[in-house]
Amino acid sequence: MPRRELLTPDQRFQLLAFPEDESGLIRMATLSTEDFAFVRQHRGGHNCLGIAVLGWSTCAIQAGCWDLPRRKPRAPIIGIVAAQLGVTPAVWDVYAARDETRREHLQELLARLGLVQFSRQHYRELVDLLLPLAMQATQGIVLAQAAVDELRRRHVLLPPVPALEKGAPI
Incomplete structure (x- = not known):
C-alpha cells in the first residue's frame, strides 16, 4: 500500500x-x-x-x-x-x-x-526528537519544519524533501 x-x-x-x-x-x-x-x-x-x-x-x-x-x-x-x-x-x-x-x-x-551529510544516525535521532511533537501535531508541515530546523542547527546537509516527508533514511 x-x-x-x-x-x-x-x-x-x-x-x-x-x-x-x-x-x-x-x-x-x-x-x-x-x-x-x-x-x-x-x-x-x-x-x-x-x-x-x-x-x-x-x-x-x-x-x-x-x-x-x-x-x-x-x-x-x-x-x-x-x-x-x-x-x-x-x-x-x-x-x-x-x-x-x-x-x-x-x-x-x-x-x-562545516557540514555533514544526512545519515541513518541523523534519521534515528530525528525520530526520537520529533516523536513528542508528532503526537501533538496535526499538520505534516510542522514536523517537516522542525526537522529542517534541527538539521540546520546540527550543521547537517538537508536531504531531499521526499526523504524528510516519507520518513525514510537515504
Whole structure:
C-alpha cells in the first residue's frame, strides 16, 4: 500500500523555498572574496564554475530546495556565477559530465562549510526528537519544519524533501 504524502506541493515548496526573482538570485549567488580564492584553486574554467555553482547549491540546500548533485542548477544561477568568473555558462556541461569530480568537490565543500551529510544516525535521532511533537501535531508541515530546523542547527546537509516527508533514511 503506498504511503500517503505528508506535505502538499505548496508546503514542499514553502519548506525550502529560495528566491525566484533575478535580484534575489543575484544576492544569493554573488561570490565573496574568500569564495573567489577557493574557486580559483581548481584547474580549468569548467572546474571553477562547477565548484562555485556546487558551493552555491550546497548553501542553497540549507536555505532552499536542492537535490544535489543529481539535478542541474537553474540556468540563471549558472549564468550569474559564470559571469563573475569570466567563463561561458556552456562549460557547465563539461563539468557535469564527470560525476566523480562533483562528488569529490561536494566532499571538499562540506568540509569547508562545516557540514555533514544526512545519515541513518541523523534519521534515528530525528525520530526520537520529533516523536513528542508528532503526537501533538496535526499538520505534516510542522514536523517537516522542525526537522529542517534541527538539521540546520546540527550543521547537517538537508536531504531531499521526499526523504524528510516519507520518513525514510537515504
